[in-house]
Amino acid sequence: QSVLTQPPSVSAAPGQKVTISCSGSSSNIGNNYVAWYQQFPGTAPRLLIYENNKRPSGIPDRFSGSKSGTSATLGITGLQTGDEADYYYCGTWDSSLRVWVFGGGTKLTVL
Amino acid sequence: QVQLQESGPGLVKPSETLSLTCTVSGGSINSYYWNWIRQPPGKGVEWIGYMYYSGSTNYNPSLKSRVSISIDASRNQFSLKLSSVTAADTAVYYCARGVYGNRGPSTYYYMDVWGTGTTVTVSS
Numbered sequence: 001q002s003v004l005t006q007p008p009s010v011s012a013a014p015g016q017k018v019t020i021s022c023s024g025s026s027s028n029i030g031n032n033y034v035a036w037y038q039q040f041p042g043t044a045p046r047l048l049i050y051e052n053n054k055r056p057s058g059i060p061d062r063f064s065g066s067k068s069g070t071s072a073t074l075g076i077t078g079l080q081t082g083d084e085a086d087y088y089y090c091g092t093w094d095s096s097l098r099v100w101v102f103g104g105g106t107k108l109t110v111l
Numbered sequence: 112q113v114q115l116q117e118s119g120p121g122l123v124k125p126s127e128t129l130s131l132t133c134t135v136s137g138g139s140i141n142s143y144y145w146n147w148i149r150q151p152p153g154k155g156v157e158w159i160g161y162m163y164y165s166g167s168t169n170y171n172p173s174l175k176s177r178v179s180i181s182i183d184a185s186r187n188q189f190s191l192k193l194s195s196v197t198a199a200d201t202a203v204y205y206c207a208r209g210v211y212g213n214r215g216p217s218t219y220y221y222m223d224v225w226g227t228g229t230t231v232t233v234s235s
Contacts, residue, residue, distance in 0.1 A: 002155065031216060031217055031218075032217050032218045032219065032220070033217060033218065033219035033220075033221075035220075035221035035222075037222075043227070043228075044205055044207075044225040044226065044227055044228050045156065045205075045222075045225060046225070047221060047222065047223050050210075050219070050221040050223070051219050051221075056223065087155065089155065089156060091221065091222075092220070093211075093218040093219070093220040095218065097172070098169065099158060099169070099171055099172065100146075100158040100161075100209075100220055101158070102155060102156050102157070102158065103155075104155045105155040105156075
């Protein structure tokens with residue numbers, strides 16, 4: 001049971017927009033910054049978004065992040081078949097547990 | 112650019128100690144937070160813990176009694192030891208560099224560089 005809650009799967013057609021939600025509490029998302037990761041089969045997670053809405057160099061601006069209260073959202077516009085990943089994870093610091101916590105991961109299907 | 116590479120035995124017997132090393136290349140280990148994360152087959156990721164280059168550590172409470180992370184700055188490496196392993200410890204183990212800081216009351220922490228991962232199977 002993950003501390004952060006994500007939907008198990010989302011889907012959308014190529015060219016469309018999709019959002020992935022991540023729900024937490026005041027001890028994690030509510031008071032700390034959120035990161036998002038993308039993981040393809042057989043590979044390590046890759047940092048997509050950090051500090052809620054910043055993109056590392058090389059990450060296209062089709063990927064965006066936002067946060068409101070105790071929830072965060074990853075948005076992907078102009079969906080491509082190459083965006084279909086095993087998992088998109090959210091993660092943040094939990095100030096009460098004093099640990100890094102991840103969501104359970106969301107599988108994106110590009111129809 | 113900084114690269115990380117895990118190494119260690121792929122098979123460990125139950126009740127023994129799992130030992131892995133992560134070699135950092137293209138940058139110095141004398142900064143940042145150095146993490147271990149694992150992913151059991153078909154499941155999501157689990158953070159194991161970190162060591163800050165200065166020596167402080169922080170472990171996942173669920174594993175704390177069995178985990179030790181250390182740094183060998185002279186070799187630009189950091190290591191994981193997990194004792195008394197069982198089949199539940201079978202996973203892909205990743206090392207990763209962590210960035211940590213505070214802005215006012217809020218903390219930012221994320222892993223920006225990851226190793227490729229190494230599979231460890233616990234079996235007799």
